[in-house]
Amino acid sequence: MRPPYSAVGSNTDVEPALKVLSAEFSEFGWNRGEIILRPFVDGVFLFFRRIKMIKVTLRDNVKEFEDGVNAYDIAKSFGGGFYKNVCAARINGENCDLRTVLKDGDSLELLTFDDEYGRWTFRHTASHILAQAVKRLFPQAKLAIGPAVDDGFYYDFDIDEKFTPDDLKKIEDEMKKIVKEDLELNRFTLPKAEAVAKFSA
Secondary structure, X not given: OOOOOOOOOOOOOHHHHHHHHHHHHHOOOXXXXXXXXXXXXXXXXXXXXXXXXXXXXXXXXXXXXXXXXXXXXXXXXXOOOHHHHEEEEEEOXXXXXXXXXXXXXXXXXXXXXXXXXXXXXXXXXXXXHHHHHHHHHOOOXXXXXXXXXXXXXOOOEEOOOOOOHHHHHHHHHHHHHHHHHOOOOOOOOOOHHHHHHHHHO
């Protein structure tokens, strides 16, 4: 008789393996074999599961990463503080944000503030931080537009009174506080009606 773990392999489904092992253990009078074996089988499958790898080209060097990796993950894989300087990515020649998931065969460039699109991304994110700071300090303020521009960024607000120099200092301090909070940035797409409803609430 083969050992009870022989039915377990990286290309076998859990349920068939469980049935085979339960039947074999039943020969010894273990009627509760399936209950006893399920944690064992699940654990072995997890251990032996093959992790799919993809190949990504970085500056003419091909490297392997786990499937599902995004540009930010790859930037962090270089170690040190390099990833902190990365603002955006370029995948197959197309500008992308750092949360973009790569596919097998993709080419990747990691962009810093020295790159034009890196600067634009940094400034665009800064404009959102500015808006968040203003809404925290002045909840009644209404947001208009806040684009990145060639020499920085700005945001238009609809408020009852103009910001004073004192207000600007408070806003700057609040922006620094938000940056230190290290909030996760998530990009998502919604149909127009859902987006209007979400941000009108």
